[in-house]
Amino acid sequence: MGKVTGFLEIDRQELKYQPAADRIRHFKEFTLPLSEPEVERQAARCMDCGIPFCQSDAGCPVDNQIPDWNDLVYAHDWEEAARNLHSTNNFPEFTGRVCPAPCEEACTLNIENTPVAIKAIEQAIADKAWDNGWITPQPPARLTGKKVAVVGAGSAGMAAAQQLARVGHEVHVFERYAKSGGLLRYGIPDFKMEKTSIDRRQGQMEAEGVVFHFGADVDDARLTQLAGEFDAVLLTTGAERPRDPGLPGLDLAGVHYAMPFLVQQNRRVGREPFEDTPIVASGKNVVVIGGGDTASDCIGTSIRQGALQVTQLDIRPMPPIRENKDVVWPYWPTKFRTSSSQAEGADREFAVATLEIVGKKGRATHVRCARVDPSRKPISGTEFDIKADLVLVAIGFSGPRLDTYLSGGAFELDQRTNVVANTQDYRTSVPKVYAAGDVRRGQSLVVWAIREGRQAARAIDLDLMGATTLPR
Numbered sequence: 001m002g003k004v005t006g007f008l009e010i011d012r013q014e015l016k017y018q019p020a021a022d023r024i025r026h027f028k029e030f031t032l033p034l035s036e037p038e039v040e041r042q043a044a045r046c047m048d049c050g051i052p053f054c055q056s057d058a059g060c061p062v063d064n065q066i067p068d069w070n071d072l073v074y075a076h077d078w079e080e081a082a083r084n085l086h087s088t089n090n091f092p093e094f095t096g097r098v099c100p101a102p103c104e105e106a107c108t109l110n111i112e113n114t115p116v117a118i119k120a121i122e123q124a125i126a127d128k129a130w131d132n133g134w135i136t137p138q139p140p141a142r143l144t145g146k147k148v149a150v151v152g153a154g155s156a157g158m159a160a161a162q163q164l165a166r167v168g169h170e171v172h173v174f175e176r177y178a179k180s181g182g183l184l185r186y187g188i189p190d191f192k193m194e195k196t197s198i199d200r201r202q203g204q205m206e207a208e209g210v211v212f213h214f215g216a217d218v219d220d221a222r223l224t225q226l227a228g229e230f231d232a233v234l235l236t237t238g239a240e241r242p243r244d245p246g247l248p249g250l251d252l253a254g255v256h257y258a259m260p261f262l263v264q265q266n267r268r269v270g271r272e273p274f275e276d277t278p279i280v281a282s283g284k285n286v287v288v289i290g291g292g293d294t295a296s297d298c299i300g301t302s303i304r305q306g307a308l309q310v311t312q313l314d315i316r317p318m319p320p321i322r323e324n325k326d327v328v329w330p331y332w333p334t335k336f337r338t339s340s341s342q343a344e345g346a347d348r349e350f351a352v353a354t355l356e357i358v359g360k361k362g363r364a365t366h367v368r369c370a371r372v373d374p375s376r377k378p379i380s381g382t383e384f385d386i387k388a389d390l391v392l393v394a395i396g397f398s399g400p401r402l403d404t405y406l407s408g409g410a411f412e413l414d415q416r417t418n419v420v421a422n423t424q425d426y427r428t429s430v431p432k433v434y435a436a437g438d439v440r441r442g443q444s445l446v447v448w449a450i451r452e453g454r455q456a457a458r459a460i461d462l463d464l465m466g467a468t469t470l471p472r
Helices: 038-041 067-074 079-088 093-098 102-106 107-111 118-131 157-168 194-208 220-229 258-269 293-305 446-465
Strands: 146-152 169-173 211-215 233-234 253-258 285-289 308-315 347-349 353-359 363-371 386-387 390-393 396-400 433-435
Touching: 038 067, 038 118, 038 390, 067 079, 067 118, 079 118, 093 118, 093 194, 093 446, 102 107, 102 118, 102 220, 102 293, 146 157, 146 220, 146 386, 157 194, 157 446, 220 233, 253 258, 258 293, 258 390, 285 293, 285 386, 293 308, 293 390, 308 386, 363 390
Parallel strands: 146 169, 146 233, 169 211, 233 433, 253 390, 285 308, 285 390, 308 347
Antiparallel strands: 353 363, 363 386
16 A cells, blocks of 8 residues: 555654644644645555554554555545545544544554554545535435434434434434534534534535434433434433542532533633633643543643643553553553643643642642552652642543433443443344443543444444445
């Protein structure tokens, strides 16, 4: 694939960013795209490696045919590359921006730490397809007379709805927020992905026949009603219940879970009103508890809001700079990574446990910490305090919200309170009701949500029609 000797002749080139001093002044995307010739040169690095681990489950959950569209870009056939990319991924402009790119970790060239710039190429293909008008609505040739309700307009729900509409089903999407996108819109900051990407996909889907219902919070009674009105109901409501750290001081003013903080800022940028008390980092010492992507988003948002100081606490030890390829490749490795937000000025503390949040007159003033041993137990005598006016808890999610349609107890849940459904038919314990994405598998990546939405759509179409042309 690509140029046979390209990986020997061409160095890996990554996307560059606006300088930190400039990008922290706004909430817009700040990556500097490669030129078309530069992207084609990067695609030329894709080698004839025999077994393309990049498109295996270890590399790409949606099974993108990465060597094929790399070869097409190298051959200047961008339009066919866009068709190939969309054959496996409904929303490549989403994944090209926010996916952590396990495909690059699985790339054969990553054995030498110089993987093909797959993520940058994917984004370039998707953006060029939009710019050139190659992405158009694909309404069905005929209608089946079947009606499907999708509850949740996140990545999984939108992918499933689009697939189901394209084979002729009448699809209605019920979303409790005011706009589509789920955590893509309300959790991921605009500096990582501007929401025009979601808006134009929604427009494409509406032209294909999908009907969106916003402000529709589906409780137990409403779900029963939907199951009676529709031939199938697909649950794609995500896993938004935050994990409780069980810390003393969580009830102090100035202590918040990450998502309310991020959702508020995304609503400000999107000019959506909100009634909650504003959570802002301006002029404050901010402590972010957690070491994942959500914590990083809190850092970047806090810095843009004008925080005095941002400190990130991670209970895990500082990982190695380089992973042992013999042990982990082609799977996602644990190694030291610095996100763009962390590079903007956060202090990072590793191997640190948060003991409690200390306050005065009902408001947080400090976070009390301690160093931990290899088993993550606090080491006596190593306690220290970090000044904190705003504490953001970003340690992940424990499952779907339980104060919704799950409150009636009709669904079988697993030990993590996710809705039980397998990946063959995606059926739940309730007749006519299916589940896919984070509500089924737990907190995961956008690319996994898209995969499950597509597979669930196929399963539903097969059940309703007895046969299906949708890919798995």
